[in-house]
Amino acid sequence: MRLLQSKTIQITTFLLCLSLGLFAQTGGKAKITGVLKDAKTQETIPFATAILINKETKANVKVAQTDMNGAFTMADLPTGTFTFKISFVGYQTMVRDNVAITAATGTLNFGEIKMNAAAGNVLKDVTVTAQKATMQMGIDKKVFSVDQSLVSEGGSATDLLANVPSVQTDIDGNVSLRGSSGVKVLIDGKPSLIAGGNVAQILASIPASSIESVELITNPSAKYDAEGQSGIINIVLKKNTKLGFNGSVAVTAGNRDNYNGNTNLSFQNSKINLYGNYSYRYGNRLGGGYQDITYQNSLSSIAFANQNTSSSSLDKGHNVKAGLDYYLSPKSVISLSGGFNSRENDRNELININQLNNAFNPVSLSNRNNTNTGDGSSYDLNLDYSQKFKKPKEELTFNFGYSTGDNNNFQTYNTQIYNQNGNTVNL
Numbered sequence: 001m002r003l004l005q006s007k008t009i010q011i012t013t014f015l016l017c018l019s020l021g022l023f024a025q026t027g028g029k030a031k032i033t034g035v036l037k038d039a040k041t042q043e044t045i046p047f048a049t050a051i052l053i054n055k056e057t058k059a060n061v062k063v064a065q066t067d068m069n070g071a072f073t074m075a076d077l078p079t080g081t082f083t084f085k086i087s088f089v090g091y092q093t094m095v096r097d098n099v100a101i102t103a104a105t106g107t108l109n110f111g112e113i114k115m116n117a118a119a120g121n122v123l124k125d126v127t128v129t130a131q132k133a134t135m136q137m138g139i140d141k142k143v144f145s146v147d148q149s150l151v152s153e154g155g156s157a158t159d160l161l162a163n164v165p166s167v168q169t170d171i172d173g174n175v176s177l178r179g180s181s182g183v184k185v186l187i188d189g190k191p192s193l194i195a196g197g198n199v200a201q202i203l204a205s206i207p208a209s210s211i212e213s214v215e216l217i218t219n220p221s222a223k224y225d226a227e228g229q230s231g232i233i234n235i236v237l238k239k240n241t242k243l244g245f246n247g248s249v250a251v252t253a254g255n256r257d258n259y260n261g262n263t264n265l266s267f268q269n270s271k272i273n274l275y276g277n278y279s280y281r282y283g284n285r286l287g288g289g290y291q292d293i294t295y296q297n298s299l300s301s302i303a304f305a306n307q308n309t310s311s312s313s314l315d316k317g318h319n320v321k322a323g324l325d326y327y328l329s330p331k332s333v334i335s336l337s338g339g340f341n342s343r344e345n346d347r348n349e350l351i352n353i354n355q356l357n358n359a360f361n362p363v364s365l366s367n368r369n370n371t372n373t374g375d376g377s378s379y380d381l382n383l384d385y386s387q388k389f390k391k392p393k394e395e396l397t398f399n400f401g402y403s404t405g406d407n408n409n410f411q412t413y414n415t416q417i418y419n420q421n422g423n424t425v426n427l
Helices: 002-026 157-162 199-205
Strands: 030-038 049-054 060-065 071-077 080-087 094-101 107-115 135-137 142-145 167-169 175-177 183-187 211-217 231-237 244-254 258-268 272-294 304-329 332-356 362-388 395-420
Touching (some): 060 071, 157 167, 157 199
Antiparallel strands (some): 049 080, 080 094, 135 142, 167 175, 211 231, 272 304, 304 332
């Protein structure tokens, strides 16, 4: 009986030792805690990676990540000797060797771990560049970036508008939006003389190279007067905004005697932005067309008519803009700007008109020569104040504008009929 009890005690002791040995080998309640901080700024470092490595097998035993407060916890750690590493991008890796964990360790608090920036691995500022989209969609407008269009290098404002989606220009330079001619044209968001004068002539005199962007406002807000029935086209001229002293000169030339010249200068610091632009446009445009007309149930002897047209147009224009922006505060600016536009145009159109009867015999054969010469100039002066607020798109603006100008046009229409009812007419 005593022998049986002795064997029972021995077996129990053996099993207890075995379970303690397995617990020590497989894991326990030991854990490592700490807080990671920048050695210089004392700010916590979140999202750093902490690793516990078995010193003998070199295997990763535990991996943890610091939270938003820089704190980390490694729980349920096995016993043994380990190497502790913690790393983060741009910092030197911190290593603590020979970290011993036993069954009696409990919580091993590393306290504040301070990391130094790695001088050779500090990332420099990264600049991401990309080409601006040709068309940018807004809530109430579309913005067409001029620098993405080849026309901006050698055309006029009229040529540029012809390449803007939803905008149409005819051979005379008249502008329409989505098929409607009830459109208002603004320069830099202001109802300057261009909206009340001869829009076609002024657009033809502005080089496309002096335009920054074109805004199509199809649903005008209360900011604009209710004058554009089908919408508003806002032409934004270039305004240099780079810090320091900047300048550029550009000259372009095309076939059929088309030339553009543009120069700009600017100076900007934390308080002022002083800028000036000058551009010149010499544009020669050729055109032509043919019409073939059939009259149904005509009450006269004319049953058919055909018309052949050839035209040429020469436009010259000078455009000057200068201004000063003074920043009263980072969100408050007062601006003074002025502009001058001078233009000349010379148009010639030759039309050959043949009117025929049912037998295709001539009823009237004629030539018409239309000439149009003109010149004009305009001046404008604007005083603006803008105050921005904390919330996006909250802005208070004031504007005082004055503009004046003149246009002179001389038109001549000369028609010569050289055949009447098949008979030659002596001219």
